[in-house]
Amino acid sequence: MTKLTRRGVVAAGLALGAGSQALAAASPAGGIVMAADETYWAGIAAQYDLADDVIQLENGNWGIMARPVLAAYERHQAMVNRRNSYYSRREHGGDLARIRTRVAASLGVDPEEIAFTRGATEALQALIGGYNRLGPGDQVLIADLDYDSMQSAMAWLKDRRGAELIRMSLPEPATEAGLVEAYAEALEAHPRVRLMLLTQVSHRNGLHLPVAQITALARTRGVDVILDSAHAWGQVGTNLRDLGADFVGLNGHKWIGAPIGVGVVYIAKARIPDIDPFMGADDYAAGDVRLRVHTGTANMAAYLALEDALNFHDAIGTAAKAARLTYLRRRWTEPLREVPGVQILTPKDDRLGSALGAFRLAGRTTPAENADLARILLERFGIFTVARHGLASGSCVRATVSLFTKPAEADRLAQALTELVRA
Template sequence: MTNLTRRGVVVAAGLALGAGSGMAAAQPAAGGIALAADETYWAGIAAQYDLTSEVVQLENGNWGVMARPVLAAYERHQAMVNRRNSYYSRREYGDDLTRIRARVAANLGVAPEEIAFTRGATEALQALIGGYNRLKPGDQVLIADLDYDSMQSAMAWLKDRRGVELVRIGLPEPATRQGLIDAYAQALDAHPKVRLMLLTQVSHRNGLHLPVAEITALARARGVDVILDSAHAWGQVATKLPDLGADFVGLNGHKWIGAPIGVGVLYIAKARIPDVDPFMGADDHSPGDVRLRVHTGTSNMAAYLAMADALDFHEAIGTQAKAARLTYLRRRWTEPLRDVPGVQLLTPQDDRLGSALAAFRLAGRTTPAENVELARTLLERFGIFTVARHGLAGGSCVRATVSLFTRPAEVDRLAQALRELGAA
């Protein structure tokens, strides 16, 4: 067992998490600023992740690596489920899942009866979009260029499903907090028939963290419902759902919470559950049960069981401390590039709009092919793994994403590489 001490805070990061991690929550000093740069503390956290050394891993947006104690717990759960088979699943799993459901709901600040488990945010959001029943022919639905591709497709599908018109907008680049709010206000004012809009809390394309509470408030004032994509938010930014103002939300446990792949959450505010139809006539719960709105079939039981272990690890560090560290690492590579000719950063300096994900392009190079080539160059010439992202109104880009195990020297390496490429 490895204990890590910082100013009297002991993090027993090597515990085999089962009935509880035993990890004492680190209380960030000065709003997390001092802790964010405490390399001794974060080296201890990083040591709990087993990663390949063949590349600098700055593509952590796809999914989140499990910390070693969470992986160990997941393996134990998997062995137990495999050993006990249906004798466990039919007799005890339901009660275990009920306890985990309550734990997740508490973390999100909602009631257990308002959430259902899914296999990911995509499944949750597709169920919400497809099941939303308050649209009529002639209504409009709104999406933006920052929204996830499959969610945009689902909203477009409503034209055939509900007879509505799709409205697309491009969000401003460079972005400001007020500029984003104004963009949605102007779009809604210009399209008074909009009754439903998709909103992404943290964009998978450029990492922009939208002012969700303000945007949902202006939508509500115009009689517009919001389906919120929080896939990249939960675990790295404050995500108490009542504070965000959206009645319909999809989330991922396997990105920034650090659960096994295949754990997602669907949320519907209790009073709004009837506004989403049961899934394809499902009848395995009562009509008012939120779990009737999605049907995943036989699920990965061990993954859901390990969700509690992932929350143990996550909560021992704390969202505030994680957000401060991720911000520190992101700023370490982005800020030195602000005035570098030839490099265009898509991440604003305003930290309220930032996240662990950030994006860039070389000046004037906006095509998909150019940014695929840029990501390839970073990998093959500099040993840095990133990913090209497309679909932004301003053009394609490359996304780099830090994580809790990222070292300062690794982001310094990215900044230096971009200086060289920008000058070429």
């Protein structure tokens, strides 16, 4: 059995039951570990200090720091506080440049194409508000799975640019072909769409879209894509060149495990002029991506700890994390597919899944009913989840596993829901 190390881990060929899709990946360091190797993953889980008063299955809000990242963050905060403005004015720039290079390499892009923000929301709002290729009569496209504040920002483009908002609903049950076809039909029906919002991993039900196929489709029609990768970086592939979107917002404090308040905005080098400088800012040269967002004085220690979070993340590897998270999510979704009265909104196709999954009791689609279900799971079973609203098919409850989730905790969710519908 592979020993726990801080370098490359692989999820290799794990069969998750009869007829299930195997999970396999390759590690640069050549190590091998199964997604169900509980000895290995217990060592990873031990790096997280977690309260034990509830079963924590609401890990989509933000991702807690692993112990070595938290310790590094505390050291960085003490140093910044001690060195004061001398550090911020004379030394922080060099540190941030180094970290910027590291982040760019993680995303498969050039350092000159990214800037730091305080989160994906700030990054995406800068992209949406600054996009300057729209005029009266143009249309912009959003889907029901997109994040609420991003939908609001896209709707605001009517006031900002005179663009008409088009809404679409993604098909359920979702298939890769069906999702691509849904976007193709929407663009065919609305030929004046010039900009569309695309969410790589939805915060509502965890659906992982086939982004590269959809962005390629949009490109053939002259449609630009703003990609919301808030839930992607750190748990699914985020080589931005491969994904094909020219404008992307990402979070470092979800699945990379950096402190809260760390985000990234990406603009492909040739497209930087298509995003206006933020409110007439002139801090940098006209073609500098950093001119497109302005955060003021940010949490310097948090950005320093991003480098430590990437070290911890890279020691495990995205492929291994994805395999483990898929394994844990399947521990509760797959048994429940066979339980009458429970509706699982997560596709069976693991390519379309993530650590986030969603469910509802059959026929119970209102916000109140799903908020009540989340309450019952907490009060009666000690399982913390969260109600999510906005799906065209109705509200649901979201459960999100993490690297510290025990298989028995995921199993307990399946058992609790089975008990509820059979009571």
